[in-house]
Every structure is written in C-alpha cells, then in structure tokens.
Amino acid sequence: MGTDTTRVAESISGEPRDEQASPAAHRRRRRLSLGYLLIAPAMLYLVVFMLIPLYRGVQLSFTDTRLVSPAAGSYVGFDNYQFLLGSARFWNSMTATIIYTGAVVVFSIILGTLTAVLINRPFRLRGGVRAILLFPYATPTVAAALVFVWIYNRSSGVMNETIGLAGLGPVGWLGDPRYGMFSVVFATVWKVFPFVMLVMLAALQSVPDELYEAARVDGADGLSTFRGIVLPHLMPTIRVVALLMTIWSIRRFEIIYLLTGGGPVERTNTLVINIYQQAFQQQRLGMAAAIGMLGVVLSLAVTVGFFVVERRAAAQEAQA
Amino acid sequence: MSTIRRKPGQIVVWVLLALVTLFAAFPIYWMFNTALSLTSELYATGQDLWPHLERLPRIPGSLAAVNALGLLRNSAFIATGTTILSLVMATGAAYALSRFKFHGKGFAGFFLFATQMLPQALLVVPLFALFVTLGLINNLSGLVLAQTAFSMPVATFIMKTAIDKIPYEIEESARVDGCPQLGQLSLIVVPLILPSMAAAAVVTFFDGWNEFLFANTFISSAEKWPASVGLAQFMGQYATPLSTVMATALVFTLPALIFFLIVQRRIISGITAGAVKG
Known part of the structure; x- marks a missing residue:
C-alpha cells in the first residue's frame, strides 16, 4: 500500500498564503516559462504512467478483453457495468469494501487519537515509546501480513493460545467466515494507526497552552478537558485523516490479498481484490477494469462528499 | 486537576x-x-x-539457504531507482508549485493529489498491456517506472511543504545579487530543504522496497523477485521452514524500521503541514 502520506489541504488549496502579498509576485510572473519547465517532467510522467493507463482502463471496461489476448477485445458498450450492477457477487464486494473501510477508519482514528493524547505529555522513555509505536507504520506490508498469518494460525498461532487461556477457541481467524473480516481489519489497524497518531500528535501540539490553562482554572478534569477543548480543536484534522484513511482503505490490496485472498467465502473480497481476481484468475480484463472504474467512482464520491462537509463545517466554525 | x-x-x-x-x-x-x-x-x-x-x-545460514541476499538486492534496485527518479522530478515540481504562478497550477496540484485515489490494482491491468508493448515485462526497471508514478507525487508534497516554509526573502536577495533562478533552487533552496529531501527519499525508497503488486504481476522469473514477492511465495508452501521465512522477513523489515526512525520528525512535519491547519 505504499506510503501513507499526502498533504491534502494545501495541495488542493494551491499556493501558500504569502504569495499574493509578495512584492516580487509580478516579477515572478515573467519567469513563468521556467515554472512550466520545472513541473513538466512530473506532469508528463504522470500522463504517461497514470493518465494514459487510466484512459486505457476506461476503454477496457467497455470491452470483453481477455488476458490471453489483450489486444483482441471487442466493444461491448455498457455490458460489463450492466452485468456488475445486477450481480450479487459485485454487491457483496461493494459491501465488503464499505465494511472494511468503515471499520478501519473508525478504529484507526480512535486508537491513533487515543495514543497521540497518551504520549502528548513529557514522560521518561517518551522517545523510546514513540519509536516503538512507529514500528507498524515502517514495517513492510508483506512482512506484516506474513507474521499475522502465523499469529492467526488455527492450531499453533499465538492468538488462539491467548484466547485458549480464557477457555475460548480455537478460532479459524482467517478461515471462518465469521472472523475473516475482523482479522483483516485488526491487522490493518495495527499497520495504519501510527499514521493517525503522528498526524494527531502534530495537531495536539498546536492546541494553545492557554486553553488548557483556562480549563484547569475552571476545574475541568482530564476527560472533560479532552471533550470540551482538545477534541473540537482536533476535529478539522480528524476530518482530513478520515478522508485519507477512507481513500487508502478503498484501494488497499496487499494485506487483504495476503491474509485471506478475499475469502473466507468472499467475506473480505473488496473491490480491489475483486479486480485482481477478475483480471489474473478469471482473465477477464474488461470486467476487471469496469470494477476498477466503479471503485474510482466510490473514491470520488467520498472525496466530493468530504469537501461538501468540510465547506459546511468551515462555514459553521467561522460563524461561531 | x-x-x-x-x-x-x-x-x-x-x-x-x-x-x-x-x-x-x-x-x-x-x-x-x-x-x-x-x-x-x-x-x-x-x-x-x-x-x-x-x-x-x-540465522545467516538460513538466510543464505533461501538466497535472501539476492531477493534484497532486487528490492534495493527497485527502491534506489524509484528514489532517484522520484526526487529528480519532485524537486522541480515542488519548487514550481511553491514559487511560481502559472496557468493550470491549481489543476497540477489536484492532479498530484488525485493520484492518491487510484488503486494500483486498477492500473496494473493497463500498465501490464503498456509494458508488454514496451518490453518491460519481467524487467526490474519496469517496476521502477510503475512505482515512481505512485511515489513521486508524495515526494512532491513533502518537498513543497518544506519550500513553502522558507522565507522568500532569502531567494529574493540572491536574485538581486544576480543569482539566476535555477541557481537559487540548487544553491539556496535545496540545501535548506535537505532534511525534508532526506525524508522524501526514505519514503520513496521504502515504497519501492515494499512494493508487491506490480512485482508480483510483472516479474515471472524467480531470480528477479524482490523480497516482497519472495516472501509471499514462501507463504503458501511448506518447503521453507517458518523460522527461515521469519528471519527473511526480519532482515527485510529492519532497514525500514531504522531509516523511518531516523527521519520520522521530517516525515511527520511533511505529512502534517498540509493536513493540519492548526
């Protein structure tokens, strides 16, 4: 899943604030062509390796192209889409994506925010604890998946040995349809919660000390300080992190593929896993592309929804 | 309290x-x-x-038995290529986005962000077709090209954030002294953002190091497998002892842990400067 890193707000809002105010702005306009020159390689690269493939993907989704002869597909109009929208397997996949994404977003934000609050005060060993908390974020996904497969092992895994102490189990964490989604979400949350923690930690450090001071004077206890002061201050950041987590969860492939491959009984067969299966197991490239496009539509819908909510919240906060 | x-x-x-x-x-x-x-x-x-x-x-003996070094060498090749290619393009792009006004700049920023929405699994199909045409299937350089498309935007964000923080007056005074714009970039801006470049380098390096999907799809011969694919292959079969698999996973993981811990602060500020308005 690559790097979990994007700076959203700024990249979208465009330029840094000081630019318009700068007296040198009009002079910089003259050097405009150098600006194009500097950004051109990156843009051209993305056109060749992303935009054109994406366009090819759109084209493919209207054909019945198969993996054995990728050049020989014929145009079938909306057949693939029509088939998908009427297919229970596709809707199961959509449901799995939404459950997986929702669960990962909610639990990683809760755990990440809680952890950030816990380590946001000076204490001995803080640096060491923070370093350990970053382990999951730095661990290669394949290595993480590998060790989780062993932890989840039905007969010898440490997960079943632990619940066995309480007289429970053994449970087929990856093989039982009741637990597959839980196991995949659990491993994913392990992998991604440090990212949330890092972002929240930075946001916490921007809470003005006077606010804590005021709360202390008012005699607020820790929990009500958090609810009344810290949490409202964190909300804009939580919204951005929720967007990133959502987009990344919709497109996450490796950890699910390696843990369950979409099973058991397709319970974790998210759209992205479904694309891969259609393309490289069923060899139906056209159908795979159509699933992918519907996945992109889902991501776009979430992003647009986010900006609508964001604008409203910003307007409300400005009024208040 | x-x-x-x-x-x-x-x-x-x-x-x-x-x-x-x-x-x-x-x-x-x-x-x-x-x-x-x-x-x-x-x-x-x-x-x-x-x-x-x-x-x-x-442990060294069991690593040698599965040619862990060969797997790691392939991973390192993909990672190094991705880092160099990404940073070269990202430095220019970040500087342009931070310091220039031009038509389509807002769109360029959006385009970079939009790449974060595209699933690799979707692009893997058309890229596969493209790479067959270009003869880049079963080729480590092909993996570099594919991975860079996903890593370079991220490196651009990290560096743009760093450049935004540099007061423009520094470059302005150099300009008055007759330093050309590209000289300002290489002599003034780059040295000032070196720590963030290092962070961007670590992030892109381990993007390439960890990459699995493209490698798993595009590489057919075992001697070209990166460690990610090699490890995933061990998983399904019982010929390799589990302790050896875990030892390989460990040497695959340790460099990432070490480097991320070294540059964590920079990554954090890069990540958050955009996301946190405070």
Whole structure:
C-alpha cells in the first residue's frame, strides 16, 4: 500500500498564503516559462504512467478483453457495468469494501487519537515509546501480513493460545467466515494507526497552552478537558485523516490479498481484490477494469462528499 | 486537576499506554521470536515466549539457504531507482508549485493529489498491456517506472511543504545579487530543504522496497523477485521452514524500521503541514 502520506489541504488549496502579498509576485510572473519547465517532467510522467493507463482502463471496461489476448477485445458498450450492477457477487464486494473501510477508519482514528493524547505529555522513555509505536507504520506490508498469518494460525498461532487461556477457541481467524473480516481489519489497524497518531500528535501540539490553562482554572478534569477543548480543536484534522484513511482503505490490496485472498467465502473480497481476481484468475480484463472504474467512482464520491462537509463545517466554525 | 483526582487517572493512562505499546511491538517481536524457534517447537511443543538468543548464529545460514541476499538486492534496485527518479522530478515540481504562478497550477496540484485515489490494482491491468508493448515485462526497471508514478507525487508534497516554509526573502536577495533562478533552487533552496529531501527519499525508497503488486504481476522469473514477492511465495508452501521465512522477513523489515526512525520528525512535519491547519 505504499506510503501513507499526502498533504491534502494545501495541495488542493494551491499556493501558500504569502504569495499574493509578495512584492516580487509580478516579477515572478515573467519567469513563468521556467515554472512550466520545472513541473513538466512530473506532469508528463504522470500522463504517461497514470493518465494514459487510466484512459486505457476506461476503454477496457467497455470491452470483453481477455488476458490471453489483450489486444483482441471487442466493444461491448455498457455490458460489463450492466452485468456488475445486477450481480450479487459485485454487491457483496461493494459491501465488503464499505465494511472494511468503515471499520478501519473508525478504529484507526480512535486508537491513533487515543495514543497521540497518551504520549502528548513529557514522560521518561517518551522517545523510546514513540519509536516503538512507529514500528507498524515502517514495517513492510508483506512482512506484516506474513507474521499475522502465523499469529492467526488455527492450531499453533499465538492468538488462539491467548484466547485458549480464557477457555475460548480455537478460532479459524482467517478461515471462518465469521472472523475473516475482523482479522483483516485488526491487522490493518495495527499497520495504519501510527499514521493517525503522528498526524494527531502534530495537531495536539498546536492546541494553545492557554486553553488548557483556562480549563484547569475552571476545574475541568482530564476527560472533560479532552471533550470540551482538545477534541473540537482536533476535529478539522480528524476530518482530513478520515478522508485519507477512507481513500487508502478503498484501494488497499496487499494485506487483504495476503491474509485471506478475499475469502473466507468472499467475506473480505473488496473491490480491489475483486479486480485482481477478475483480471489474473478469471482473465477477464474488461470486467476487471469496469470494477476498477466503479471503485474510482466510490473514491470520488467520498472525496466530493468530504469537501461538501468540510465547506459546511468551515462555514459553521467561522460563524461561531 | 487536583492531585487526588489525578492518581487513579494516571494509572489508567499508564495501563493504556503499556497496552498500545505492546500491541504495536508484539508482531515485530513475534517475527524475531519465530525466527529463533525450531520447527518442532512451532508446530508441536509450543513456541517459547522468550527468544532463544543462543540460536542467533544460525540465522545467516538460513538466510543464505533461501538466497535472501539476492531477493534484497532486487528490492534495493527497485527502491534506489524509484528514489532517484522520484526526487529528480519532485524537486522541480515542488519548487514550481511553491514559487511560481502559472496557468493550470491549481489543476497540477489536484492532479498530484488525485493520484492518491487510484488503486494500483486498477492500473496494473493497463500498465501490464503498456509494458508488454514496451518490453518491460519481467524487467526490474519496469517496476521502477510503475512505482515512481505512485511515489513521486508524495515526494512532491513533502518537498513543497518544506519550500513553502522558507522565507522568500532569502531567494529574493540572491536574485538581486544576480543569482539566476535555477541557481537559487540548487544553491539556496535545496540545501535548506535537505532534511525534508532526506525524508522524501526514505519514503520513496521504502515504497519501492515494499512494493508487491506490480512485482508480483510483472516479474515471472524467480531470480528477479524482490523480497516482497519472495516472501509471499514462501507463504503458501511448506518447503521453507517458518523460522527461515521469519528471519527473511526480519532482515527485510529492519532497514525500514531504522531509516523511518531516523527521519520520522521530517516525515511527520511533511505529512502534517498540509493536513493540519492548526
């Protein structure tokens, strides 16, 4: 899943604030062509390796192209889409994506925010604890998946040995349809919660000390300080992190593929896993592309929804 | 907060902190512990909670048996290529986005962000077709090209954030002194953002190091597998002892842990400067 890193707000809002105010702005306009020159390689690269493939993907989704002869597909109009929208397997996949994404977003934000609050005060060993908390974020996904497969092992895994102490189990964490989604979400949350923690930690450090001071004077206890002061201050950041987590969860492939491959009984067969299966197991490239496009539509819908909510919240906060 | 009310609260805080640290560390510890266990312990008599450190000397031998070094070398090639290609393009792009006004700039920023929405699994199909045409299938350089498309935007964000923080006056005075714009970029801006460039380098390096999907799809011969694919291949078969698989996973993981810890602050500020408005 690559790097979990994007700076959203700024990249979208465009330029840094000081630019318009700068007296040198009009002079910089003259050097405009150098600006194009500097950004051109990156843009051209993305056109060749992303935009054109994406366009090819759109084209493919209207054909019945198969993996054995990728050049020989014929145009079938909306057949693939029509088939998908009427297919229970596709809707199961959509449901799995939404459950997986929702669960990962909610639990990683809760755990990440809680952890950030816990380590946001000076204490001995803080640096060491923070370093350990970053382990999951730095661990290669394949290595993480590998060790989780062993932890989840039905007969010898440490997960079943632990619940066995309480007289429970053994449970087929990856093989039982009741637990597959839980196991995949659990491993994913392990992998991604440090990212949330890092972002929240930075946001916490921007809470003005006077606010804590005021709360202390008012005699607020820790929990009500958090609810009344810290949490409202964190909300804009939580919204951005929720967007990133959502987009990344919709497109996450490796950890699910390696843990369950979409099973058991397709319970974790998210759209992205479904694309891969259609393309490289069923060899139906056209159908795979159509699933992918519907996945992109889902991501776009979430992003647009986010900006609508964001604008409203910003307007409300400005009024208040 | 009075001291009386604080005490039980403090205990809860420490317990929670201990639990979450254990949660974060355990899988890595377990990887290490499993690498030092015997197959008979793993599947029959039970794995010890404490690591058998006396078996550490066995690890190099088991790594050699699965040619772990060859796998890591391929990963390193993909990672290095991705880093160089990404940073070269990202430096220019970040500078342009931060310091220039031009038509389509807003669109360029959006385009870079939009790449984060595209699933690799979707692009893998058309890229496969493209690479067949270009003769880049079963070729490590092809993986570099594919991975760079996903990593370069991220490097651009990290560096743009860093450049935004540099006061423009520094470049302005250099300009007055007759330093050309490209000279300002290479002599003034780049040295000032070196720490962030290092962070961007670490992020892109480990993007390439960890990459699995493209490698798993585009590479057919085993001697070109990166460690990610090699490890995933071990997973399904029982010929390789689990302790060897975990030892390989560990040497695959350690460089990432070390480098991320070194540059973590920069990554954090890069990540957050855009996301946190404060």
